[in-house]
Amino acid sequence: MTTRDERDPDILRAQPDPRVARLVADLDTAFATLPPAHVRAAMIHAIEQRMAERARAASRRPWTVVGVRVAAVAATLALALSGVLAYLSGRSATPVSAQTVLSRAVAASRLAPDQAAHLIYAFSPGIAGRGGGMAGPMDVWLQADARGATARWAATQTIYGAAGSVAAVQRGVLIGGTGQRYVYDPHANAVAISDATTQSFSLGGLDLFDPSGVAVYLAKAAQGAPGQARLLPQQTLDGVTVDVVQLPGDPQQGSPPMTAYFDAQSYLFRGADLTSGPYTLRMRVTADDTVAASAVPPQAFALDVPATAHVVPSVSVPEFTPGD
Numbered sequence: 437m438t439t440r441d442e443r444d445p446d447i448l449r450a451q452p453d454p455r456v457a458r459l460v461a462d463l464d465t466a467f468a469t470l471p472p473a474h475v476r477a478a479m480i481h482a483i484e485q486r487m488a489e490r491a492r493a494a495s496r497r498p499w500t501v502v503g504v505r506v507a508a509v510a511a512t513l514a515l516a517l518s519g520v521l522a523y524l525s526g527r528s529a530t531p532v533s534a535q536t537v538l539s540r541a542v543a544a545s546r547l548a549p550d551q552a553a554h555l556i557y558a559f560s561p562g563i564a565g566r567g568g569g570m571a572g573p574m575d576v577w578l579q580a581d582a583r584g585a586t587a588r589w590a591a592t593q594t595i596y597g598a599a600g601s602v603a604a605v606q607r608g609v610l611i612g613g614t615g616q617r618y619v620y621d622p623h624a625n626a627v628a629i630s631d632a633t634t635q636s637f638s639l640g641g642l643d644l645f646d647p648s649g650v651a652v653y654l655a656k657a658a659q660g661a662p663g664q665a666r667l668l669p670q671q672t673l674d675g676v677t678v679d680v681v682q683l684p685g686d687p688q689q690g691s692p693p694m695t696a697y698f699d700a701q702s703y704l705f706r707g708a709d710l711t712s713g714p715y716t717l718r719m720r721v722t723a724d725d726t727v728a729a730s731a732v733p734p735q736a737f738a739l740d741v742p743a744t745a746h747v748v749p750s751v752s753v754p755e756f757t758p759g760d
Contacts, residue, residue, distance in 0.1 A: 534665035541651040544703040547580035556723040562716040577736045619751040627745040647705040
């Protein structure tokens with residue numbers, strides 16, 4: 437652990453007055469949680485500039501006494517303190533309500549115009565009394581149009597069986613309001629293709645694998661049921677501190693009870709737990725990246741049906757795999 441002398445050598449060694457040391461100690465105590473590195477760097481730069489100005493002024497005034505130097509240091513620290521306070525006022529460490537978290541999540545998850553996002557989810561359904569369901573990773577691409585609205589969406593879920601082999605593959609692609617989806621059985625080498633007008637993986641109007649859609653859906657649900665959304669204590673999810681928002685289900689709308697997790701710093705969606713009757717669903721964002729639309733791989737929004745598969749009217753997706 438570094439000492440205060442090591443952290444603040446320019447101030448404490450150049451100004452050995454005990455009043456300065458007490459002032460620095462008080463600031464350490466008040467702001468034990470540091471702002472991000474770029475904010476600290478800007479503060480340090482401001483301090484160094486102000487101290488250099490004071491040093492040049494002092495060299496022209498040989499009569500300067502210790503008390504004046506202390507006042508100068510105090511003024512410099514006050515400048516830095518104002519920066520810390522401005523930072524903290526804009527980034528409250530403890531959001532005041534669930535609605536606050538959801539409002540910030542809506543803003544944070546919105547794609548910029550002509551921007552795309554690539555996300556990988558861990559997807560683990562379960563059935564009460566029977567264990568796990570059709571677990572498997574979900575690979576999702578989203579792309580915004582020139583207005584920032586989601587214009588293209590594609591998702592592929594790979595479903596694994598008890599022995600670790602692929603039991604089925606589902607893929608959906610939606611461009612504008614039209615698209616297609618397929619379900620592929622690798623054991624029979626058979627594929628069923630159908631039209632789609634909405635995202636393939638939705639529940640009660642909730643697009644599960646569109647972070648912006650999830651945030652907007654939950655924010656509207658919280659507004660429609662004042663006092664029902666609850667902000668639970670922060671947790672650590674996969675090594676990341678998250679804000680936890682819990683919403684009750686709405687049977688009339690077909691929406692299930694849901695606990696959602698948002699990064700406590702960025703407010704990006706990190707995952708959710710849902711319950712619908714005997715079914716449970718656990719989803720976690722394991723990787724995410726944002727790129728310009730021009731950098732999206734050519735096949736990201738192609739349906740890409742397995743070339744050798746024979747087309748059939750329907751393929752059964754395993755709801756439950758014994759032994760999972």
